[in-house]
Amino acid sequence: MSLDPSMPILVVDDYKTMIRIIRNLLKQLGFEDVDEAADGTEALGKMKERGYGLVISDWNMEPMTGYELLQRVRSDDALSAIPFIMVTAEAKSENVIAAKKAGVSNYIVKPFNAQTLKGKIESVFQA
Structure with a gap:
């Protein structure tokens, strides 16, 4: 799968400021079609209404966490192939391992910049 700057991206975070930061970073990288959601639900x-090319989700959200969202996405045949990048403020190895087992495409620890985000997105689409 190649990197398409026109693909729709869904950013999931319960913190509006973080959504704005990620949206701005994606714009810097040339991605214009960015949608947002405040939680996993x-x-x-x-995701059921629109075909996203990438999901970037925070780990810590209520009522459905990013980890639970990842599990739901990977268990749904219609959604399971969507690349999924998890964002978290905690670099706990058990979280990284759990996310990998659940099928995360990549993992970003906050804070991060446009170059880090670009590298993570590129690595997802080179696989």
Whole structure:
């Protein structure tokens, strides 16, 4: 799968400021079609309505965490192939291992910049 700057991207975070930061970083990288959801439940609904090329989700959210969202996405045949990048403020190895086992495409630890995000996105689409 190649990197397409016109692909729709869904950013999932319960913190509006973080959504704005990620949206701005994606714009810097040339991605214009960026949608947002405030939690995993809202994200799942949007994913069922529209075919996203990439999901970037925070780990810590209520009521459905990013980890639970990842599990739901990977267990749904219609959504399971969507690349999924998890964002977290905690670099706990058990979280990274759990996310990998659940099928995460890549992992970013906050804070991060446009270059880090670009590298993570590129590595997902080179696989």
